Amino acid sequence: MSRCAPGLAGTAVACAFLAKQTGGAVLVPVVWLLWGAGAGAGGAGARGAGPGSGGGCHFFGHYFLQLTPPLALLGTVALQILPRERTVRAVLASACVCSLFVAWGLFVPRPDLAHAQRLAAAVQSRTSPGDRVLFWGMHPETYWLADRVPASRYLSAGLLTNYSGGRDGPRVGEEYAVPGAWGVFRAELAARPPAVVVDDSRGKPYGAGRVRGFRRVLSGGGYERVGVVGGAVVYTRGAPDPPLLRNWGSAPDPAPQTPEGLKDVAGAAES
Incomplete structure (x- = not known):
């Protein structure tokens, strides 16, 4: 896999999010990247769940949930091979993102x-x-x-x-x-x-x-x-x-x- 591939996938995710703003559409570039790379059990799970999430071309917010387990496995594999300081940064970043979305759900008008x-x-x-x-x-x-x-x-x-x-x-x-x-x-x-x-x-x-x-x-x-x-x-x-x-x-x-x-x-x- 090219070293620039993760960066390209992240950019594609950002573009997809801005264009669609909901659901599994933002994860399509990641699934495509994993499909080409092959990443063990997590990659196989993502390749299997990806078509199910996007096959109907209706990207509701909850349609991406079946992608969560394989992506979690892939993230765990990545954390195991990273240096300790990078693992701490990744965990802190995840906690900040989770806190942001919890606050969004609690305080944004509905x-x-x-x-x-x-x-x-x-x-x-x-x-x-x-x-x-x-x-x-x-x-x-x-x-x-x-x-x-x-x-x-x-x-x-x-x-x-x-x-x-x-x-x-x-x-x-x-x-x-x-x-x-x-x-x-x-x-x-x-x-x-x-x-x-x-x-x-x-x-x-x-x-x-x-x-x-x-x-x-x-x-x-x-x-x-x-x-x-x-x-x-x-x-x-x-x-x-x-x-x-x-x-x-x-x-x-x-x-x-x-x-x-x-x-x-x-x-x-x-x-």
């Missing part, structure tokens, strides 16, 4: 979490502990924050619309859902209608404007808009015996709903 907390508080104020609710969005942790039972096994809109982070193009919609998912979803809502439905799409392509099935949930279930929380539209069930229970397919297909002109209910929920 707007998605803050939004979910406000949304959960608004739903809590409009429901009882035994009520079921439906959050139409991509943050299933809101159910836990609200301490309410989900109305369906589908805790996010992903399996029902094919939406996920990095996939917001034309292949998002009811027709791209997991086969049979909408039938199960409708049956669950018909059996146990949620007391509150929250459209947390906030302009994403899986919102009511593009997903006809979700619009039918709102119209067939007799839901009425009552406000917004940070752009998420809150609906409550107006009729005690919603049309959804009697005949799902007979509900009209309403126009897309928008939160314009609605009162923000978050302040009332937090008071």
